[in-house]
Each structure stands twice: as structure tokens, then as C-alpha cells.
Amino acid sequence: MVPNPAWDARQYLKFERERTQPARDLVARLEIPDPERMVDLGCGPGTSTAVLRARWPRAECVGLDSSPAMLEVARRSDPGVDWRVGDIGTWAPEAPFDLIFSNAALHWVPDHATLLPRLMQGLRPGGALAVQMPANTAAPYQLAAERLRQRDPWRSYLSGLPTEFGIGDPATYYAMLAPRCARLDLWETRYVHVLEGAEAVVEWTSGTGLRPWLARLPDETARRAFLADYQKEVAREYPPADDGRVLFPFLRRFFVAYVGTSPTARERSGAV
Helix, strand or coil: CCCCCCCCHHHHHHHHHHHHHHHHHHHHHCCCCCCCEEEEECCCCCHHHHHHHHHCCCCEEEEEECCHHHHHHHHHHCCCCEEEECCCCCCCCCCCEEEEEEECCHHHCCCHHHHHHHHHCCEEEEEEEEEEEECCCCCHHHHHHHHHHCCCCHHHHHCCCCCCCCCCCHHHHHHHHHHHCCEEEEEEEEEEEEECCHHHHHHHHHCCCCHHHHHHCCCHHHHHHHHHHHHHHHHHHCCCCCCCCEEEEEEEEEEEEECCCCCCHHHHHCCC
């Protein structure tokens, strides 16, 4: 996994509503019996975990994240969750789960061909692996950042820096998961966020994809200068509407892999 890029919960939560909507959409699509155990991989400050808890409040819930700072915020939000520091790339459940959930985290983890089958092995029969990831490697804001880091003085600091590992297309995930599950749902949603100008686009990326970049710069003065240059690049890519706002399209990829079958609640209770 990419080294912990000094995640900042306050920065991330500036767009809490927009960042949480995909988690709501993913949970709404789930068709599983009430889970007894569920885990949120890459739970961050706990916003996606709260969506899970709202739907299944009686389930045992684990929240896993590599950032102690994010988990400190999460613990304050819900002491009923078992919050744990951990790396998704090496995580293994001590007991199987009914739901393994991840919202906007697995694109930071390499080798999905190994990772996803391993996660599937951590499910009980009838359980599900539910995942959402950004799919924006060719988006204008990403290309603007790549152009900038090829220029001096940023090239000397950012050359060779590992970034998010990216994700496969739907056909790739179908090939990985379909042979291992009873049912596989795949879809994409292109959200169009209305942001308050190019500065807001910079604020958005500063809370996620730019974190490893900013962590490599030598001091706060350099970080501010980099973000000022980046804002100029972004402004060229996202022209303002008449009211000064910008439209910020954001593509996200989803899949839910269901394993086997399990008795219904009625059958487990012995009712006929």
C-alpha cells in the first residue's frame, strides 16, 4: 500500500456529503440478509461506517484504516465500532464476515488480482464483498497534476513518487471475481459535483490524491507554492459557469460480489 500520506480528517471532511454519497449508493444496492459481522476497509473518519451502521445497527462492526489521525475522529463519532489501525494489503480477518465493505480505498492497494480473491475468502456463505473506487486517472485534474510534477522545481521532489495504483475496467473485475462468486453486480456512476471555483477543486484533491505529493515537499512554504501553481492549471481545465461555480465530474466504479448461499432468517429460526 502507498505509505501513509499524513491524512488530514478536517481536509477530507470538507466535502463530506459528496464523498459519502457513493457509500450510500453502494449500501442501497446491497441485497444480503441482516449481517452479523461487517467490516469497513479504509474507513477513514468513519463516515462510510456510519452509513453501514444506520442500515444494520445491531451488527458487529469493525472499521480498519492505516491512519491513526482518521481513526481518532472515527472513534469520537461512534464508540460502538471496533476501530483498528491496519493495512488493507496485509489484513486478514480472524473470523469470517457477512459483509466486507470498502468505499474509496482499494485504489491505493496494489495487485487486485491477489487482493480481491483473498478478501472473498474472508466471507461467510451468503456474504458479499462490496467495493467503490474512483476511476479518474485520465480526468483533467489528474492530468494537470501530472503536468505540474514534470516541471521544475517540483520534479526534483516528486519524481518517482508512488501514487494511487489505479484500478481495472469492469471486464477486469468480472474476470477476477465471477468464477469465485454466485452473483456479481458491476456498475459505474459519474457524479457531477458543483464546486465553488477552481480553488474548491484544489481543496478536494488536497484531501485525497495529492496527500502523498504534499508530504514529499520540504516545508509549508513549498506546499503553498505547489498548490498555487496547481490551482492555475486546474483553472484552465474547469472554466467557471456564469455564477462562478465549476462542474466537477467524478467517475466512480462499483462492484458487489456475493458468495454462495445461506439460509434465510426464516429458515435459521426454524419457522415453516
